[in-house]
Amino acid sequence: xxxxxxxxxxxxxxxxxxxxxxxxxVMGAETVHMPFDLPDQxxxxxxxxxxxxxxxxxxxxxxxxxxxxxxxxxxxxxxxHLCYEVPDIHEAKAWFEAKGARxxxxxxxxxxxxxxxxxxxxxxxxxxxxxxxxxxxxxx
Amino acid sequence: xxxxxxxxxxxxxxxxxxxxxxxxxVMGAETVHMPFDLPDQxxxxxxxxxxxxxxxxxxxxxxxxxxxxxxxxxxxxxxxHLCYEVPDIHEAKAWFEAKGARxxxxxxxxxxxxxxxxxxxxxxxxxxxxxxxxxxxxxx
Numbered sequence: 001x002x003x004x005x006x007x008x009x010x011x012x013x014x015x016x017x018x019x020x021x022x023x024x025x026v027m028g029a030e031t032v033h034m035p036f037d038l039p040d041q042x043x044x045x046x047x048x049x050x051x052x053x054x055x056x057x058x059x060x061x062x063x064x065x066x067x068x069x070x071x072x073x074x075x076x077x078x079x080x081h082l083c084y085e086v087p088d089i090h091e092a093k094a095w096f097e098a099k100g101a102r103x104x105x106x107x108x109x110x111x112x113x114x115x116x117x118x119x120x121x122x123x124x125x126x127x128x129x130x131x132x133x134x135x136x137x138x139x140x
Numbered sequence: 141x142x143x144x145x146x147x148x149x150x151x152x153x154x155x156x157x158x159x160x161x162x163x164x165x166v167m168g169a170e171t172v173h174m175p176f177d178l179p180d181q182x183x184x185x186x187x188x189x190x191x192x193x194x195x196x197x198x199x200x201x202x203x204x205x206x207x208x209x210x211x212x213x214x215x216x217x218x219x220x221h222l223c224y225e226v227p228d229i230h231e232a233k234a235w236f237e238a239k240g241a242r243x244x245x246x247x248x249x250x251x252x253x254x255x256x257x258x259x260x261x262x263x264x265x266x267x268x269x270x271x272x273x274x275x276x277x278x279x280x
Binding site for chain 2: 001002003004005009012013022023025026027028029048049051052053074076077078082084096099121122125126127
């Protein structure tokens, strides 16, 4: 497997609204996409474009959100995960499992509408890593 | 100011040698640059190319390295900072200061040989942020 494009950096925040204001006013972001809910993953997300990748703002959605623990330790928010693209999600899952990395659950639909999975940070140099199948229109 | 290119993601590690093996063997990185010391910043660094940005592996160098505290909290390593490019480092410093963000020290030469500074994570949504003047040959 070849290291793929960095699709986005997941940044946890207690407030997407406040973070949008920060990325627009302080960081100078010009394109901020419409926030939306991903109820299956317990998060509200919002993509902010940089010239070469995206920031994915993630806010807890619901009481069981996996982001609550992160924000308890980091109340202001912070870097949560890195997401790399792969051409085939099932091949990627088999690859990481063969390397002994703990894949967290079965592939499921992610924030960009393609299949994704996460790999345990303990097997990834301390970095919670999301692996995402590239959107079809970006493969060509 | 416009949000610039994400030059790299700084990833702290207790061992650049081990991390290089991980990025090559597990992540599939094809281009890993030669590690080098940045004694003024108390770090050894190594850039790993992804198709659209870089990972900057950072290992403590010397007893006063600012990375020791991070590794004490995160012994396996992890995401340490994000670095964005700007066309003019002094304009960028004035911009962030006018926004009330705490710039940490004066601009100094960074890992890519251009001027850089860091901005305090408490003013950046919990993200330690490096601002870097673009290399001249990438401006055109």
